[in-house]
Amino acid sequence: MATTAVDTTKPRAQEVKPPRRPPRRGISDTLRAYFLNAPAMIVIGVLVAYPIGYSFWLSLHKYNLKLPALERFVWFGNYLSLVTDPEFLTSLKVTVGFVVVVLGLTVLMGTALALVLNETFVGRGLLRSLVLLPWAMPGVVNGLMWRTIFDAKTGPLNGLLYQLGFIDSYQAFLTSPTGAFLITAVAQVWNTLPFTVIILLAGLSTIPGELYDAAKVDRAGVFQRFRQVTLPWLLHPLLIVLILETMNAFRAFDTIYVLTGGGPGDATNVIAVLNVRTVLTYTDFGLGSAYSWVITLVTLVISIGYISVLYKKGSIEI
Template structure:
């Protein structure tokens, strides 16, 4: 007499989910986690491709050397000012555009579609386009202002430190603004119309309706925009590199630009990796601060 065959216990939904996602998780570990971990390991070494024989483990010396490095500290200040300018302008302009596009008017759908175009443009193409516009000899900006009679001769807009910084920030805002508009417009669409009706009955003016109804409902979308736009602005490289190359002088030399130059121009991958990890740590701290502020105000859904 043979024993009855044992029935196999079916997999739970959780186990089945992990099994089906295992290949994707393995690919993420190989393509993302390993390079990130290896870059941190490299940052703990004196590693210059021009001198492969002197590769040596030095611990945190690369990071400690940044404390009294005037070039790095200057680039850190430029990055902080760049982030404040870009994020501030993006939030204000994005909120204004979202409020306009949330209204009902003829051609709203077309305008909403056109707003997405700058976001679809790669950073390198964005930099090339604005470099052509701001060109001192053949730039469209000079041609337009000359035709309008606002200037008498062509100007070298990118030759001054202030002009280069502001125009680079403008190009970055132009490229990333549509994302903020999309997030804020989605937040505006969730506000119940009954709240505005009640505010109108209470004789609330436009500013009161915005402050008491619109802004509280946009708090979470605004903070999401702050997190992502801050990260993007701090890591911005391609537009800055193509438009100004970090100049004139060090007016637009951000930490992200300095990182790439340190690795590609000076082949110092150890110190360059340390620069990259400083960017990562700063953006993590800022993001955690934003998220902490967000959770103190309530929960949110992405």
């Protein structure tokens, strides 16, 4: 008869290791972080914060270099004077119209170009590279180029239209208020359009292809796919485009100044041109600083409006 061996040895007690203590993050780490970032913060404060603060301080003064004896603190007098200043109100009206036209053309043309460049075709890489060229051109050079194109005596556009028989004589396009306004808007769009295309093209590249396949299975047309799939994914890139392009349009100066100088009349006399003329020509630094802060506040309010409308559609990934 077989016997069964019984193991009478006691089981070993399981060794209990003490829990690891989390790394100590005391006040020394915080102080070290502030100490390491202090040089950069000082440089930023000197180069950015101080000029901004000083410009606001100047906007609260009656300060004209031609009349230094009349300098005085007027609180918000410069801002209140803008409400009844017909030149400022006209400039504000022109600026708002300029921003609306530039922003509308930029978004529509930028979206169309991004959709085209997102497709696969021969020469797509070359075309993507060529789209960046206008963005690399400085605003002054951009203004000189467009002024040469529309020159009333030697402009290539006049020569082309005359050779084709569309006009009987050379036309002075920039002497017409409507023509000058539209030409400056087109020049601004041409210079800033590549940035919009890049942002929207990056947004299009993140859209999963399965969504388009599912839409095609459901027999969705081109416009339905754009409205149901593409547009929701482009809301956040469009938010970035709207904010930055609005700021660029409100601050547009170099292209307009070189192209038309703010004329003819007040047709292209945007706030930025009026601001520079007030400071450099009339040497009124107090009123000029108030103009700058008005531009800043207007763009800030518009940016908050963009965010409040589009941010609710989803989270913004940075």
